[in-house]
Amino acid sequence: MASPVDHADSFDISGPKHIVSRSGVHHSSAMMIDWNNEEHRRCVAACVVKGTYVLENDRTMCRMQAVALAPAWWESFHFRLVDVLKEESFTHKCEKLTFGAIYEYVPHAGERRDPYAPPPQYIVAFRGTMLPHPNAIQDVFQDLKIIANTLPDSKRSQRAHTAVDKLLGTIDSSAVWLAGHSLGASLALEVGRTMMAERGINLSTFLFNPPHVSPAPAINKILPCEGLRKEIFAKSARVKARVGQVLSPHRERMEELFERLSPWAPNLYVHDRDVICQGFVHYFEQRQQLEEPFKSATTLSYRDMLFSTIGKEKERPHLLPSATLWKNSSMNTGAHGIQQALAAHELQQWWKPDGQLRMIATRYSFA
Numbered sequence: 001m002a003s004p005v006d007h008a009d010s011f012d013i014s015g016p017k018h019i020v021s022r023s024g025v026h027h028s029s030a031m032m033i034d035w036n037n038e039e040h041r042r043c044v045a046a047c048v049v050k051g052t053y054v055l056e057n058d059r060t061m062c063r064m065q066a067v068a069l070a071p072a073w074w075e076s077f078h079f080r081l082v083d084v085l086k087e088e089s090f091t092h093k094c095e096k097l098t099f100g101a102i103y104e105y106v107p108h109a110g111e112r113r114d115p116y117a118p119p120p121q122y123i124v125a126f127r128g129t130m131l132p133h134p135n136a137i138q139d140v141f142q143d144l145k146i147i148a149n150t151l152p153d154s155k156r157s158q159r160a161h162t163a164v165d166k167l168l169g170t171i172d173s174s175a176v177w178l179a180g181h182s183l184g185a186s187l188a189l190e191v192g193r194t195m196m197a198e199r200g201i202n203l204s205t206f207l208f209n210p211p212h213v214s215p216a217p218a219i220n221k222i223l224p225c226e227g228l229r230k231e232i233f234a235k236s237a238r239v240k241a242r243v244g245q246v247l248s249p250h251r252e253r254m255e256e257l258f259e260r261l262s263p264w265a266p267n268l269y270v271h272d273r274d275v276i277c278q279g280f281v282h283y284f285e286q287r288q289q290l291e292e293p294f295k296s297a298t299t300l301s302y303r304d305m306l307f308s309t310i311g312k313e314k315e316r317p318h319l320l321p322s323a324t325l326w327k328n329s330s331m332n333t334g335a336h337g338i339q340q341a342l343a344a345h346e347l348q349q350w351w352k353p354d355g356q357l358r359m360i361a362t363r364y365s366f367a
Helices: 004-009 038-060 136-148 155-168 183-199 216-222 226-246 248-261 278-289 292-299 302-308 338-344 347-351
Strands: 079-088 096-105 122-126 176-181 204-208 267-271 323-328 359-364
Touching: 004 038, 038 079, 038 096, 038 122, 038 176, 038 204, 038 347, 079 122, 079 155, 096 155, 096 183, 122 155, 122 183, 136 183, 155 176, 155 183, 176 183, 183 204, 183 248, 216 278, 267 278, 278 323, 278 359
Parallel strands: 122 176, 176 204, 204 267, 267 323
Antiparallel strands: 079 096, 096 122, 323 359
């Protein structure tokens, strides 16, 4: 009898129904994907990330070859698995856990490509935290690194960088997508941000429920009055701007970094009730409301400024000059409390059709 995990991992049961129809044992796609359609791009990117989760579930549950459930999540869109990104288990050195994968697009017979909207040649996808996993502590350890802003120093991040570097050594950067969910979105954000800042390589990036360490969700709960919240955030921005004037070398460094990052505009997919990524909503929406003299505050964080005073230059990953923020507010009416919070953070919402999502897209740029 199939378990709930099997049902969640099955593309036939849990996958999108509106952009692909399946036939035969190989789940061949009977519908062409319109790569110029944002909804299609979002759904494909989310499904490929889901496939990376299922890859690890297949491994731990010994679902191999004919009974493996992961391949349908990428083969349905004409991708093939070309590399699996792994790291050693904390508890069993001989065991390697899958945290990411690289997929290559394989055109089907008779396919006509739109030269103005070609499919990605490769997608590099990263999964998020798997709490039911027997080695969940390994993912939680990475989550703690996000809180401490040390994820870039982790072995997982270094392996992700190495894999993308190797891939970009063979093909044009415009042919590569980065995608990730939750913890995996932080990895994709780190890789994409570094590629743009250090090498000027602009990678299309899809970040589903990216974590943002911010006091904003707590402040929103404590202070229900929107006017009071706006006043507090505005005063905080003024303080940052004035401290930035004192710490001018750090401020100038961050302004230069923003200039280098400006061409890169990752897609951030967030739910307005997901406390894990609410900070991104706050960051961009509050930035729009700041008066011109205090715009520089959006390039700064208190933590970074503190570190700069002791000679340690760090940047919070949420400090982005450009992004497209896709905010979903749809919610299952039967979900309440913790169930509602968990549903807001689920990956599966992002392969639903536009008609089932109350989604608003806003493009932000720093000017």
